[in-house]
Amino acid sequence: MRDLFDRIIENKGPLGKWASQAEGYFVFPKLEGQISNRMKFNGKEVITWSINDYLGLANHPEVIKADAEAAAEHGAAYPMGARMMSGHTDLHEQLQNELAAFVNKQAAYLLNFGYQGIMSAIDALVTKDDIIVYDVDSHACIIDGVRLHMGKRFTYQHNDMESLEKNLERATKMAEQTGGGILVISEGVFGMRGEQGRLKEIVALKEKFKFRLLVDDAHGFGTLGATGAGAGEEQGIQDGIDVYFATFAKSMASIGAFLAGDKEVIDYLKYNLRSQMFAKSLPMIFVKGALKRLDMLRTMPELKQKLWDNVNALQNGLKERGFDIGTTQSCVTPVYLNGSIPEAMALVKDLRENYGIFCSIVVYPVIPKGLILLRMIPTATHTMEDIQITLDAFSAIRTRLENGTYKRLSQAVAMAMGE
Numbered sequence: 001m002r003d004l005f006d007r008i009i010e011n012k013g014p015l016g017k018w019a020s021q022a023e024g025y026f027v028f029p030k031l032e033g034q035i036s037n038r039m040k041f042n043g044k045e046v047i048t049w050s051i052n053d054y055l056g057l058a059n060h061p062e063v064i065k066a067d068a069e070a071a072a073e074h075g076a077a078y079p080m081g082a083r084m085m086s087g088h089t090d091l092h093e094q095l096q097n098e099l100a101a102f103v104n105k106q107a108a109y110l111l112n113f114g115y116q117g118i119m120s121a122i123d124a125l126v127t128k129d130d131i132i133v134y135d136v137d138s139h140a141c142i143i144d145g146v147r148l149h150m151g152k153r154f155t156y157q158h159n160d161m162e163s164l165e166k167n168l169e170r171a172t173k174m175a176e177q178t179g180g181g182i183l184v185i186s187e188g189v190f191g192m193r194g195e196q197g198r199l200k201e202i203v204a205l206k207e208k209f210k211f212r213l214l215v216d217d218a219h220g221f222g223t224l225g226a227t228g229a230g231a232g233e234e235q236g237i238q239d240g241i242d243v244y245f246a247t248f249a250k251s252m253a254s255i256g257a258f259l260a261g262d263k264e265v266i267d268y269l270k271y272n273l274r275s276q277m278f279a280k281s282l283p284m285i286f287v288k289g290a291l292k293r294l295d296m297l298r299t300m301p302e303l304k305q306k307l308w309d310n311v312n313a314l315q316n317g318l319k320e321r322g323f324d325i326g327t328t329q330s331c332v333t334p335v336y337l338n339g340s341i342p343e344a345m346a347l348v349k350d351l352r353e354n355y356g357i358f359c360s361i362v363v364y365p366v367i368p369k370g371l372i373l374l375r376m377i378p379t380a381t382h383t384m385e386d387i388q389i390t391l392d393a394f395s396a397i398r399t400r401l402e403n404g405t406y407k408r409l410s411q412a413v414a415m416a417m418g419e
């Protein structure tokens with residue numbers, strides 16, 4: 001027998017193994033200053049393209065004022081305890097009612113964190129006799145929620161309706177034996193590549209199969225649909241979403257999340273979400289802050305308009321310059337380039353140090369070997385000047401990638417490190 005910690009010291013995990021080369025720069029970078037289009041990295045100003053503050057609310061003066069006033073009145077604690085026990089207030093209820101109305105559902109329930117909240121929702125919605133069918137590219141919180149499930153689960157190929165149908169056929173056969181039901185889970189927007197879940201087609205399958213649909217609309221809420229109610233509104237099928245989930249961590253620039261659906265479903269979830277029944281409720285700073293932000297989403301459509309002006313300028317500019325931005329149908333803007341991981345590291349360093357552009361990189365194993373994904377998140381705070389500078393920088397780094405500059409640089413670094 002060995003000590004439990006022997007393994008974790010030997011094997012730091014798929015990301016942890018890169019810590020010595022990456023930490024502080026590629027992972028756990030420290031961005032400083034007010035959350036905005038320009039922040040400081042390693043003491044230098046950079047244009048930030050990696051923050052999900054879509055509507056630019058994070059440092060909006062009205063938002064900061066509302067948060068500060070709530071903090072001055074309540075501190076960070078109130079209310080203490082879980083919602084069910086001592087952590088409930090009129091304002092939690094008011095926020096739920098306003099969120100439900102905003103996303104066109106009968107009722108909503110607040111979650112202190114989205115990740116745990118959606119895991120618990122999945123856990124509470126199914127028993128061992130039920131079957132889950134979910135998109136293979138789902139966010140980690142969905143995958144972890146499905147891990148709690150004691151019954152059968154099937155993945156379908158990403159956004160592939162033929163594969164979904166095939167798996168619904170299998171699930172239906174199985175459910176007929178167990179006497180259970182079927183839960184289908186998709187995202188409203190897949191946050192890495194930016195495609196919307198094919199919700200309209202999924203909902204249409206309800207004609208043929210009996211299932212309920214849970215949608216994680218973290219990136220769609222506030223950014224998509226005529227009123228900002230998300231991917232369901234954008235695709236005209238909000239009614240077909242049985243349980244709608246969104247987090248405050250993106251458009252709302254805060255912490256917290258919610259589930260919305262028919263009243264009887266939300267009433268059930270309220271009494272059965274383990275991560276909420278046994279954890280502290282959302283503090284008043286976040287409740288009052290969310291009421292303020294939601295009011296701005298409703299009354300300031302110009303924020304979403306500005307966001308989309310920027311998204312369109314950036315995405316069209318990239319396409320005009322021949323960049324591959326994949327199949328995004330949202331604000332998430334991926335740029336695919338060909339290169340190795342060492343080349344990707346040299347390229348990102350060049351972008352940050354010499355062009356003042358800060359964006360996230362995604363490499364193998366998240367995407368296929370040999371591809372580099374620069375993932376960009378435009379926001380309402382970006383300016384046309386930011387976009388122009390970024391487009392020029394991207395053209396320059398592509399030339400350097402193609403002429404082997406980053407290959408040489410990465411080889412030089414490897415030699416200097418004695419590898």
Ligand SMILES: Cc1ncc(COP(=O)(O)O)c(C=O)c1O
Binds near residue numbers: 113116141187191257
């Ligand atoms: C698609 C998706 N679902 C859920 C979450 C988790 O939400 P939270 O940050 O509120 O825990 C995130 C990340 O914020 C996300 O991107």
